[in-house]
Amino acid sequence: MVSRRSLETATALLTGGFGAAVVVSSFGNGIGWSAAGVDAGTFPFIVGLIILSGSVYNLVQGWLEAGDILLRSSELKRLAILFIPAAVYVGVIPLIGMYLASAGYVFGALAWHKRGSFVFSAVAAIGSAFALYLIFERTFQISLPRGLLGDFAGF
Amino acid sequence: MENLEALLHGFTIALSGNHIFLMLIGVLLGILVGVLPGLGAPNGVSLLLPLTFGMQPVSAIILLSCMYWGALFGGSVTSILFNIPGEPSSVATTFDGYPMARDGRPTTALATAFGSAAFGALAGVVLITLSASWVAKVALAFGPPEYFAVYFLAFASFVGMGGSPPIKTLVSLAIGFALAAVGIDTVSGSVRLTMGIDELVKGVSFVVAVMGLFGIGELLIAVEDEFNVKAISSKVEWREVFRTLFGLPRYGWVLLRSAAIGCWMGITPGGPTAASFMSYGIAKRFSSRRANFGKGEPEGIIAPETADHAAGTSALLPMLSLGIPGSATAAVMMGGLMIWGLNPGPMLFIEQKDFVWGLIASMYLGNVVAVILVLLTVPIFAALMRVPFFVIAPLIVIICTVGAYSVSNSYLDVVLMMGFGVLGYLFKKLHYPLAPLVLATVIGDKAEDAFRQSMLMSRGSLGIFFSNTLVTTLVFLGVALLVLPVIWQALGKMMARSPIRP
Numbered sequence: 329m330v331s332r333r334s335l336e337t338a339t340a341l342l343t344g345g346f347g348a349a350v351v352v353s354s355f356g357n358g359i360g361w362s363a364a365g366v367d368a369g370t371f372p373f374i375v376g377l378i379i380l381s382g383s384v385y386n387l388v389q390g391w392l393e394a395g396d397i398l399l400r401s402s403e404l405k406r407l408a409i410l411f412i413p414a415a416v417y418v419g420v421i422p423l424i425g426m427y428l429a430s431a432g433y434v435f436g437a438l439a440w441h442k443r444g445s446f447v448f449s450a451v452a453a454i455g456s457a458f459a460l461y462l463i464f465e466r467t468f469q470i471s472l473p474r475g476l477l478g479d480f481a482g483f
Numbered sequence: 484m485e486n487l488e489a490l491l492h493g494f495t496i497a498l499s500g501n502h503i504f505l506m507l508i509g510v511l512l513g514i515l516v517g518v519l520p521g522l523g524a525p526n527g528v529s530l531l532l533p534l535t536f537g538m539q540p541v542s543a544i545i546l547l548s549c550m551y552w553g554a555l556f557g558g559s560v561t562s563i564l565f566n567i568p569g570e571p572s573s574v575a576t577t578f579d580g581y582p583m584a585r586d587g588r589p590t591t592a593l594a595t596a597f598g599s600a601a602f603g604a605l606a607g608v609v610l611i612t613l614s615a616s617w618v619a620k621v622a623l624a625f626g627p628p629e630y631f632a633v634y635f636l637a638f639a640s641f642v643g644m645g646g647s648p649p650i651k652t653l654v655s656l657a658i659g660f661a662l663a664a665v666g667i668d669t670v671s672g673s674v675r676l677t678m679g680i681d682e683l684v685k686g687v688s689f690v691v692a693v694m695g696l697f698g699i700g701e702l703l704i705a706v707e708d709e710f711n712v713k714a715i716s717s718k719v720e721w722r723e724v725f726r727t728l729f730g731l732p733r734y735g736w737v738l739l740r741s742a743a744i745g746c747w748m749g750i751t752p753g754g755p756t757a758a759s760f761m762s763y764g765i766a767k768r769f770s771s772r773r774a775n776f777g778k779g780e781p782e783g784i785i786a787p788e789t790a791d792h793a794a795g796t797s798a799l800l801p802m803l804s805l806g807i808p809g810s811a812t813a814a815v816m817m818g819g820l821m822i823w824g825l826n827p828g829p830m831l832f833i834e835q836k837d838f839v840w841g842l843i844a845s846m847y848l849g850n851v852v853a854v855i856l857v858l859l860t861v862p863i864f865a866a867l868m869r870v871p872f873f874v875i876a877p878l879i880v881i882i883c884t885v886g887a888y889s890v891s892n893s894y895l896d897v898v899l900m901m902g903f904g905v906l907g908y909l910f911k912k913l914h915y916p917l918a919p920l921v922l923a924t925v926i927g928d929k930a931e932d933a934f935r936q937s938m939l940m941s942r943g944s945l946g947i948f949f950s951n952t953l954v955t956t957l958v959f960l961g962v963a964l965l966v967l968p969v970i971w972q973a974l975g976k977m978m979a980r981s982p983i984r985p
Binding site for chain 1: 915939
């Protein structure tokens with residue numbers, strides 16, 4: 329269970345952290361006015377300050393709001409079921425390449441939900457990898473990453 | 484007259500076999516992304532963008548803009564038949580569209596929606612035809628201070644009229660600006676905000692941001708609710724379609740008012756979503772059949788649909804003539820223009836006549852194509868909604884991943900996209916608006932350049948923004964819009980009105 333308060337806080341901390349990073353990083357580019365005009369760091373510095381102060385406002389505002397429940401545990405579970413495999417999918421691309429990862433992802437998703445048989449899932453998996461190859465590699469000549477495994481196999 | 488001639492010339496460009504084919508493909512793909520819950524117009528267009536790099540700019544923009552029209556129509560289909568808005572801008576259509584369809588009149592609901600949508604789009608295109616070159620002519624006299632003032636006005640109107648909490652809008656905007664600044668600074672040549680990651684020298688692509696924010700973010704929002712797709716008959720009865728379309732002029736006043744609201748919200752970047760809500764709210768307040776709203780009242784479908792499409796279409800007016808997109812999707816298209824080597828803004832009307840008028844002519848044709856195609860394909864796309872979400876979701880993740888990679892063959896973009904996905908989810912959940920972020924990412928460095936050039940002209944004095952009537956008026960308008968939410972809030976507290984709901 330996640331309350332609105334904690335989600336607001338987390339988001340405000342996230343944006344505030346980004347704002348702070350922008351402010352700090354802009355110091356390196358110089359702030360203010362020099363012979364060449366407005367220094368490169370000025371604009372990011374101002375923007376970073378806006379993010380930072382806005383986040384502080386949102387943080388306080390979020391705390392003051394009623395702590396109603398924004399995410400019930402059943403919703404959290406469904407989120408996790410979608411997000412974790414997606415993150416794993418993206419995570420393994422450098423290792424096994426986009427084709428194998430995509431096929432595995434489709435196979436896993438179909439087989440997990442028990443609707444399709446294993447044969448059906450396997451066919452769909454190979455089909456989607458093949459479709460990617462046809463659309464990107466063949467039609468639009470965009471080479472998708474093969475990953476370490478692909479380099480190793482010489483594919 | 485000059486415009487009419489140019490428009491006719493535009494038709495000779497748009498009416499080639501190749502372009503009609505692109506229109507069909509664009510509209511069909513658009514309806515597809517409009518119908519699918521996790522995909523919408525902004526990321527549909529950005530997914531297609533890397534694939535257009537080898538095309539003629541005019542062909543590419545016809546493909547992308549038709550996808551936009553298709554997505555606007557597709558979003559209404561699911562709103563009406565399933566009570567699931569396929570696009571944020573068609574949320575208001577569910578209020579009366581779904582009840583009407585549920586009560587056994589799906590064809591009437593769909594035809595009312597498409598008919599008024601077509602009217603709204605037509606209003607937008609006519610506005611563009613009549614005024615775009617005039618606006619461009621005025622804008623030719625703009626110098627950097629005027630440009631910065633116009634940018635300021637655009638951003639301020641987001642904060643003032645976007646309808647989201649103003650400070651959250653401000654944070655969203657500023658994050659977009661910061662993202663636009665990442666990479667090499669075009670003025671000084673120094674490297675900014677890379678946070679120690681060398682690859683970020685190339686900057687953060689708005690395409691990657693859009694795919695994460697709208698694609699993955701939208702998907703995470705959608706997965707929370709268990710979809711209970713209750714199938715309403717999706718058979719289209721043609722006799723009823725024509726009867727409904729011919730009956731629409733009875734609602735002439737609602738149509739005109741909604742189109743006006745839509746056009747206004749499209750030009751000042753309020754966007755289609757805000758336009759449709761505002762139009763619905765006003766229709767409800769002033770209708771003599773107020774009690775029927777929420778129960779399948781035709782006016783409740785006409786108002787949001789007309790405004791939605793009028794806003795979507797007229798969002799291209801400031802994009803073409805000023806280089807300021809009026810909606811998130813228009814921002815993505817404008818990013819495309821810059822990638823194809825065009826310079827959005829008044830010079831387009833002088834240097835790229837074929838492109839501009841070909842696009843405008845294609846908007847007339849594309850919307851006709853969209854109405855016909857969407858009516859023909861309603862049963863097919865309605866069937867698509869019955870494919871379980873767990874099958875569609877991984878496919879959308881894969882499409883977004885491959886799409887993000889294909890922008891510049893970089894794995895870092897894929898990781899960034901996932902990060903943007905989480906951010907998009909949090910933002911949607913907590914009512915931070917996403918469109919300002921996208922807009923600022925696309926035109927952030929142009930706004931910054933305009934500011935820095937103005938400062939060079941005035942040797943560091945802010946007085947240049949008050950140096951003539953035009954620039955002063957623009958700045959004051961912007962400030963007024965920034966203060967507007969405060970006034971609204973005060974008024975709202977005094978009157979304590981209930982929010983717009985059926």
